[in-house]
Amino acid sequence: MQKRTLWKLISVLTMMAAACGGGDGSSEDPAPPTEAAAPAFDPATAGNISGMVMIDGEMPAAEELTMNSDPVCAMSATNTMSNTFVGGNGHLGNVFIYVKEGLEGQSFPAATETVTLNQEGCRYTPHVFGVQVGQTVQIVNSDPTLHNIHATPTENDEFNMGQPIQNMTFERTFDSPEVMVPFKCDVHGWMNAYVGVVAHPYFATTGQDGMFDISSLPPGDYVIEAWHEALGTQTQNITVTTGGTAEVSFTFTVS
Amino acid sequence: MTWLHNYSRLLAVATVLLIAAGGMVTSTGAGLSVPDWPSSYGYFMFAFPLSSMVGGIFYEHGHRLIASTVGILTIGLVICLWLYDPRRWMRWVGVAALVTVILQGIMGGITVLYFLPTPVSISHAGIAQIFFCLTVSLALFTSPGWHKTYEATKHNDHIISTLATGLPILIYVQILIGATMRHTGAGLAIPDFPLVLGGLVPHTWNFSIAIHFLHRLGGIITTLAIFATLGHLLTHHRTRRDLIRPTWFLALLVVIQVGLGGWTVLSQRAPLINTAHVVTGAIVLASALVLGLRVNRHRFPIENPLRLSTTATRETS
Numbered sequence: 001m002q003k004r005t006l007w008k009l010i011s012v013l014t015m016m017a018a019a020c021g022g023g024d025g026s027s028e029d030p031a032p033p034t035e036a037a038a039p040a041f042d043p044a045t046a047g048n049i050s051g052m053v054m055i056d057g058e059m060p061a062a063e064e065l066t067m068n069s070d071p072v073c074a075m076s077a078t079n080t081m082s083n084t085f086v087g088g089n090g091h092l093g094n095v096f097i098y099v100k101e102g103l104e105g106q107s108f109p110a111a112t113e114t115v116t117l118n119q120e121g122c123r124y125t126p127h128v129f130g131v132q133v134g135q136t137v138q139i140v141n142s143d144p145t146l147h148n149i150h151a152t153p154t155e156n157d158e159f160n161m162g163q164p165i166q167n168m169t170f171e172r173t174f175d176s177p178e179v180m181v182p183f184k185c186d187v188h189g190w191m192n193a194y195v196g197v198v199a200h201p202y203f204a205t206t207g208q209d210g211m212f213d214i215s216s217l218p219p220g221d222y223v224i225e226a227w228h229e230a231l232g233t234q235t236q237n238i239t240v241t242t243g244g245t246a247e248v249s250f251t252f253t254v255s
Numbered sequence: 256m257t258w259l260h261n262y263s264r265l266l267a268v269a270t271v272l273l274i275a276a277g278g279m280v281t282s283t284g285a286g287l288s289v290p291d292w293p294s295s296y297g298y299f300m301f302a303f304p305l306s307s308m309v310g311g312i313f314y315e316h317g318h319r320l321i322a323s324t325v326g327i328l329t330i331g332l333v334i335c336l337w338l339y340d341p342r343r344w345m346r347w348v349g350v351a352a353l354v355t356v357i358l359q360g361i362m363g364g365i366t367v368l369y370f371l372p373t374p375v376s377i378s379h380a381g382i383a384q385i386f387f388c389l390t391v392s393l394a395l396f397t398s399p400g401w402h403k404t405y406e407a408t409k410h411n412d413h414i415i416s417t418l419a420t421g422l423p424i425l426i427y428v429q430i431l432i433g434a435t436m437r438h439t440g441a442g443l444a445i446p447d448f449p450l451v452l453g454g455l456v457p458h459t460w461n462f463s464i465a466i467h468f469l470h471r472l473g474g475i476i477t478t479l480a481i482f483a484t485l486g487h488l489l490t491h492h493r494t495r496r497d498l499i500r501p502t503w504f505l506a507l508l509v510v511i512q513v514g515l516g517g518w519t520v521l522s523q524r525a526p527l528i529n530t531a532h533v534v535t536g537a538i539v540l541a542s543a544l545v546l547g548l549r550v551n552r553h554r555f556p557i558e559n560p561l562r563l564s565t566t567a568t569r570e571t572s
Contacts, residue, residue, distance in 0.1 A: 070309035146307055148290045150370075158370050160290040164297070164307070186288035187310040 041106075041218035047240035049214040050247055053206045053226055055092040057254035060085045060230075065190040072145035073122035073188060082190075083127040084230050091210030092252060094128040095228045096180065096196045098203035099214070100235060102222035108200045111135040114171070117183070117193060119147050119163070124183060124193035128229070130203040131195055133177055140169045146187065153181040156197065160186075179227060194229060226250040256397060259335055263394035266328045267541075270387045273325050274537050276318040277383060278530035281437060285311030286371050292364040295319065322360060329356045332393065344556065345396055352389040359386055373438050380434035384427060384540055391541040395548055400497065408552035412491060415498075418484045419550035422505075422543040425480055429473040430536050436466045437533075442524050445471070448517040474513055477539075481509050484546070501546045508539045 063082040067073040086093040111132040118125045120142040131137055141147050141163035150160040155178040161170060174181065174197040185191035196203060204212040219242045225235045231252040238246045280286050288311030289295045295303040295316050300323060308316055329352055336349040362379045369375065395401055410416075436442055444463035445451050451471065457464050485502045492498055515532040522528045 069311075069313070072309070145309065146296060146312070148288055150287055150290070152370075160287050160370060162290045162296045186285055186315075187312050189284060189311065 043216065045219055045242045046216040047219050047242060048245040049202075049217065049222075049224065049238065049240060050245050051097070051212055052249050053092045053095045053097075053210045053212070053228075054090050054249060054251045055087065055210075055231075055254055056090075056251050059087065059090075059092075060254060062086070067122055067188070067190065070122065070145055070188060072143065076143070077121040077123070079121060079123060083123075087206075087208050087210055091206075091208070092228065092231075093206050093208040093210060095206040095210070095212075095226050095250070095252075096128050096130060096194070096203065097206065097212050097214065097224060097226050097250075098130065098179065098196055098198050099200065099217070100223045100225040102220055103200050103202070103218075106200070106218070108132070111201060114138045116140060117195070118142055119149075119185070119191070122147075122188050122191060124185075124191055126193070126205070128180075128194050128205050129196070130205060131174065131197055132201055133175065133197060133199050134173050136171050136173055137195065138169055138171050139163070141166060147185045147191070148187055150184050150186055151181055152184065153178050153197075156181060179225070180229075196227065224248060226252075228252060256339060257399070259339060260394065260397040260399070262328075262332055262335065263390065263397045266325065266332055267387070267390040267394045269321070269325050269328055270390045271534060271537065273318070273321045274383055274387060275530055275534045276314065276321050277380075278533035279526060280314045280318050281376075282524065282526035282529040282533075283311060283314050285314040286376075287315075287367065288312050289315045289319070289367070292367040319363075322363065326356050326360060329353050329390075336393075340397070342396075342556070345393075348389065348393060348396065352386060352393060355382060355386040355389060358382060371438075376438040377431070377434045380438070381427075381431050384430055384537060387537055387541060388423070388544050391544055392548065395545055401552070408497075408549065410492075410550075410553070415484070415487055415492065415550055418480070418487060419498075419543075419547040422480055422484060423540060423547050425473075426477055426536075426540045426543050429470070429477050430540060432466065432470045432473050433533075433536065436463075436470050439463065439466065441467045442529075443520065446520065448520045471516075474516060478509050478513060481505050481543075497549050498546060501542050501549070505539060505542045505546065508535060508542060511535060512539055 062085055065080045065082055067077055067080060083094060111134070114136045115129060115131050116138045117129070118140045122143060122145070139149050139161075144166045146162065146164035148160060148162045150158075151172070152158055153174070155176040156174045159172065163170070174195075177197055177199045179196040179198065180194040181197055183193040183195065202214050202217055204214050206212045217240045219240050221237065221239050223235050223237055225233055227233045231254070234250050234252065236248055236250065238248050240246050291297065293300065295312075296307070298304075300316075300319055303316055333346075333349040333353045336346045340346060340349075359379065359382045362375060362382060366372070366375050366379055436444075439462070441463035444461075444467040445457065447453065451457055451468060452459070452464075457468055481502070485506050488495065488498055488502050512532065512535045515528060515535055519525070519529045519532050
């Protein structure tokens with residue numbers, strides 16, 4: 001009697017274990033394509049924005065990243081310095097610049113080219129970049145070690161995918177504007193990147209010289225925002241005229 | 256049945272190791288370093304290459320391996336209880352432990368697949384403590400002392416009954432508050448210690464500060480309750496070594512635990528210190544539970560000594 005009850009118990013547990021299959025947590029539903037529409041203005045009247053981002057105060061020293069937790073990273077990494085503060089001579093790189101206001105109600109052609117986020121030397125390249133809503137981001141693992149790619153947006157769907165084999169790729173799109181969507185690798189805690197998702201093609205990321213250009217804007221009044229991962233955001237109002245180039249500069253203060 | 260007692264103790268020790276591994280997963284932020292479940296990067300859990308256990312995977316996959324081992328040990332213990340322990344209620348305590356560990360495993364999977372939702376993570380931490388309490392209880396119920404000391408445990412002291420019964424509940428609530436603080440990122444909401452934002456009470460409030468302050472307040476109340484229990488036992492039950500010893504142990508542990516809590520804050524949540532705080536909290540709870548069960552020993556069914564000795568004879572023959 002006692003043993004019969006035990007066997008019943010074991011049978012129930014076996015069925016429970018069989019029923020507890022897991023999934024990989026991924027969602028392969030493609031994002032709805034952005035509606036292709038002609039620009040709502042005559043390209044011949046377009047203007048441009050040109051500018052630079054400066055830093056007021058001493059640029060914080062780049063932090064050295066400790067990669068000892070993965071021997072492959074420790075041996076293969078060619079750059080172990082943090083990308084949070086890059087630039088020199090008062091110029092600040094890795095700042096995301098975009099048109100925040102002034103384009104409401106307008107539609108823009110969907111971006112067709114694919115943007116690549118590469119994991120190489122146990123770093124994300126690029127560290128800061130932008131895409132349009134619906135634009136494809138191809139994520140590549142160029143390292144001979146495994147990575148997980150964990151995006152933690154608030155307006156878009158969170159995802160976490162594993163890439164255990166070198167040269168694995170997968171593609172993702174974002175359905176809603178969001179500045180910024182953080183990426184991280186939970187295996188290698190020092191790996192992070194940020195993507196600005198915007199509804200239009202008017203964005204740029206500053207290089208090490210702090211310079212940026214945004215071209216072919218419809219003439220009009222705009223609010224431009226500059227975003228830096230450690231120094232926050234700043235906005236400025238500018239006016240773009242037909243055929244003209246509006247100059248703008250941002251200065252982030254480091255205390 | 257010494258072997259059954261030793262087996263139960265092994266399970267309890269393995270559970271401490273499991274709690275420590277889980278603590279390291281949270282403390283190092285490695286909870287999502289293995290994005291799939293129940294597989295690990297597509298591998299069957301036990302086939303995942305050791306060489307790939309790098310970075311956060313070392314903690315997360317290690318936690319899964321230890322959890323699986325604990326699950327297997329629990330299944331084995333339940334089978335042994337049903338075969339060799341004559342106490343019907345004991346078998347069901349074993350089943351409760353098994354159901355809890357299965358539930359805990361599923362909760363762990365949900366935390367991974369749904370990106371560490373806070374309520375699930377807190378529940379995962381809370382269920383871990385319940386499972387640990389069950390394993391400690393099983394070890395106590397199978398111990399020789401549990402059978403021998405029955406007659407000596409009768410008492411009419413309602414104060415010690417209340418204190419010893421309330422203590423594990425109080426500590427469990429304190430652990431849940433701590434888990435809420437930990438999984439809502441409020442561990443450094445009050446960055447100084449022993450002061451609180453420079454004073455005795457926060458001068459500004461939000462959820463993070465409130466839950467953090469509540470955890471500190473809970474620590475003070477728990478410490479006072481433990482020392483009150485110790486004082487009462489030393490005054491009224493000086494001959495009860497089976498109660499005095501775990502209470503002295505509790506008093507020592509709670510002092511260490513308060514120190515570890517402060518050190519966790521001052522070290523900016525250094526993973527090893529933070530995990531030591533989690534593990535010590537679990538041992539404080541288990542010690543209070545042992546005390547509570549021993550104080551209430553007379554409320555449990557009297558074992559039939561004849562039946563127990565018959566089983567023991569069958570086992571040795």
